[in-house]
Amino acid sequence: MKRLLEEKDAFHDKCRERGLKLTPQRLAIYEAMRYSKEHPSIDMVYQKIKKKFPRISFDTVYRTLITLCDIGLVKPVEGYGYTRRFDPNTGQHHHFHCVKCQKIVDFYDQTYDRLTAPSKIAPGYKILSKKVVVEGLCPDCS
Amino acid sequence: MKRLLEEKDAFHDKCRERGLKLTPQRLAIYEAMRYSKEHPSIDMVYQKIKKKFPRISFDTVYRTLITLCDIGLVKPVEGYGYTRRFDPNTGQHHHFHCVKCQKIVDFYDQTYDRLTAPSKIAPGYKILSKKVVVEGLCPDCS
DNA sequence: TTACAAATAAGAATTATTACTATATAGTTT
DNA sequence: AAACTATATAGTAATAATTCTTATTTGTAA
Ligand SMILES: [Mn+2]
Ligand SMILES: [Mn+2]
Ligand SMILES: [Zn+2]
Ligand SMILES: [Zn+2]
Numbered sequence: 369m370k371r372l373l374e375e376k377d378a379f380h381d382k383c384r385e386r387g388l389k390l391t392p393q394r395l396a397i398y399e400a401m402r403y404s405k406e407h408p409s410i411d412m413v414y415q416k417i418k419k420k421f422p423r424i425s426f427d428t429v430y431r432t433l434i435t436l437c438d439i440g441l442v443k444p445v446e447g448y449g450y451t452r453r454f455d456p457n458t459g460q461h462h463h464f465h466c467v468k469c470q471k472i473v474d475f476y477d478q479t480y481d482r483l484t485a486p487s488k489i490a491p492g493y494k495i496l497s498k499k500v501v502v503e504g505l506c507p508d509c510s
Numbered sequence: 511m512k513r514l515l516e517e518k519d520a521f522h523d524k525c526r527e528r529g530l531k532l533t534p535q536r537l538a539i540y541e542a543m544r545y546s547k548e549h550p551s552i553d554m555v556y557q558k559i560k561k562k563f564p565r566i567s568f569d570t571v572y573r574t575l576i577t578l579c580d581i582g583l584v585k586p587v588e589g590y591g592y593t594r595r596f597d598p599n600t601g602q603h604h605h606f607h608c609v610k611c612q613k614i615v616d617f618y619d620q621t622y623d624r625l626t627a628p629s630k631i632a633p634g635y636k637i638l639s640k641k642v643v644v645e646g647l648c649p650d651c652s
Numbered sequence: 653t654t655a656c657a658a659a660t661a662a663g664a665a666t667t668a669t670t671a672c673t674a675t676a677t678a679g680t681t682t
Numbered sequence: 683a684a685a686c687t688a689t690a691t692a693g694t695a696a697t698a699a700t701t702c703t704t705a706t707t708t709g710t711a712a
Contacts (some may be wrong), residue, residue, distance in 0.1 A: 370684095378555070380709095387658095388658085388659095388711070389657095389658060389708080389709050389710085390654065390709075391658095391659065391660080391708075393649055393658090393659085393660070399592055401596065401598045401599070405584070405600055405616070406593045406610055406614070407587075407596065407605075407614040408595065408596060408615075409593050409594060409595050409596075409699090410593075410594065410596075410699085411593075411699085413596070414543045422536050423661070423662095424660085424661080425660065425661045425662060425663090426582040426661095426662095427660080427661075427701085427702085428659080428660055429660080430700075430701080431660090432659095433596050434673090436596075438530065440600065442517045442596050442597060442598050442600070443596070443597045443599075443600050444594060444595070444597070445588075445594075445595040445596065445597050445605065445614060446554060446589075446605075446639060446641050447588075447590070447592075447641075447643055448589070448592045448593065448594050448595050449591075449592070449593065449594030449595075449699095449700090450590045450591075451551050451552075451553075451590065451591065451667085451668060451669090452518070452536070452544065452551060452552065452572065452586060452587075452590050452591030452668085452669085453550065453551050453586070453587040453590050453591075453622065454549065454550060454551075454552075454555070454575050454578075454579070454584050454585070454586055454587065455549050455584060455585050455586070455587050455666075456543045456546055456583070456584050457583070457585075457640070457674085458582065458583070458585050462628065462682095463549075464628075464631055465586065465587075466637060470550075472537070472548070472587060473548040473635075474547070475628055475630045475631050476627060476630050477609030477627070477628040478628050479625070479628075479629075480625070481639055483621075483642065484621075485592075485626075485644075486604065486606075486617055486619045486621075486622065486642070486644060487619060487621070488619050489617055490569055491648075491649075492646040492649030492652070493606060493646055493647070493648060493649060494652040495644055495645075495646040496609065496643070496645050496646040496647070497588060497645045497646070498627075498639070498642065498643075498644050498645075499588045499589065499642070499643050499644075499645070500625065500640065500642050500643075501589055501639070501640070501641050501642075501643050502627075502628060502631070502637060502640050503634045503637075503638050503639045504575070504597060504637040504639070505635070505636040505638070506634075506635060506640040506709070507632075507634030510633070510635070510636040528672085529689095530689085531678050531679070531688090531689060531690065532678075532679090533677080533678070533689095533691080534661090534689065534699095535690080535691070536690085551668090551671085553667090553668080565691095565692070565693095566691085566692080567691065567692045567693060567694090568692095568693095568694080569670085569672095569691080569692075569694090570690080571673085571693075572669075572670080573690085573691090574690095591668095593698085593699065593700090594699085594700085607704055622662085653712100654696080654710105654711105654712085655710105655711095655712085656698105656709105656710095656711095656712105657708105657709095657710095658707105658708085658709080659690100659704090659706105659707080659708075659709085660705105660706080660707070660708085661704100661705095661706085661707090662690080662702105662703100662704095662705095662706105663702105663703090663704095664686070664701105664703075665695100665700100665701080665702070665703090666700075666701070666707085667698100667699080667700070667701090668696090668698075669696100669698070669699090670695105670696080670697075671694100671696070671697085671711100672691095672693100672694085672695075672696090673692100673693095673694095673695105674691105675690105675691095675693100675699080675701105676689105676690085676691070676692090677687105677688105677689085677690075677691085677692080678688095678689080678690085678710080679685100679686105679687095679688095679689095680685100680686080680687085680688100680708080681686070681687095682683100682684085682685075682686085
């Protein structure tokens with residue numbers, strides 16, 4: 369109980385600090401995310417919130433999740449949300465992705481090639497690929 | 511000239527080997543990909559091909575790119591083509607992605623945390639994030 | 653309490669992906 | 683060379699994901 373109140377206050381403060389209004393929708397979306405372990409999509413959050421706020425709009429969930437990213441309370445899962453791309457280079461290499469112009473640039477790095485399976489992945493998981501995702505700005509965009 | 515002929519033959523052989531017909535559309539799509547460095551999306555390939563084959567359908571490009579992946583001549587760029595997901599865990603960690611049920615599982619690995627910037631990325635690139643994404647099958651799916 | 657900038661709901665528009673089906677054709681058989 | 687047939691294609695529709703528009707409501711500061 370006490371924790372929930374403190375948390376609400378912390379969220380309140382964070383919003384004030386950024387000049388954002390503390391709306392019931394925002395609080396509900398933040399709380400739906402807060403202890404979530406499932407890395408939900410926009411629609412997953414929308415479906416969940418709708419149970420308590422039947423009139424909430426998808427767009428509000430959409431905008432609010434982006435707002436929460438902007439203020440650093442949640443993060444977009446890296447490597448998701450981009451359209452499918454194809455590569456004729458089937459050899460071992462890695463990619464740099466420019467988050468502004470969406471350019472994908474090949475690079476070669478032996479350290480990355482040699483990465484071993486993560487030690488903390490529990491048995492039972494079958495690993496098919498292992499990839500370093502490097503995101504940032506290309507020279508044209510920075 | 512000689513190279514182009516050999517290449518066409520190599521593609522021809524690969525198709526025969528897999529029982530696939532060598533259609534002009536397939537060849538055009540393969541050739542559009544072959545020396546491409548831009549990691550094109552389906553639509554980028556479609557727009558390019560349309561200049562030579564004004565009547566080609568988007569669906570043909572779509573299916574053919576998947577076919578080329580199946581026979582190993584191109585690869586989908588890993589980590590693209592999934593819907594956007596969000597994460598309340600803003601600390602340093604990594605993700606396992608189940609390619610079957612789309613579950614995303616956190617894991618922690620100091621070796622991965624310590625990865626340095628790729629040495630082969632030219633100066634001028636501004637790196638914003640660097641993260642290892644492991645894909646495979648979770649215990650429920652394997 | 654009032655004023656007003658910011659946020660919301662509702663729905664439309666846009667873009668991305670996948671599915672369907674009648675027709676055409678590559679590769680084979682005659 | 684002509685006929686056959688399984689596969690591939692064009693054209694289009696359906697579905698899913700993302701982003702935008704607008705009228706209305708609401709949180710906050712004065
Ligand atoms: Mn590449
Ligand atoms: Mn996570
Ligand atoms: Zn760029
Ligand atoms: Zn799974």
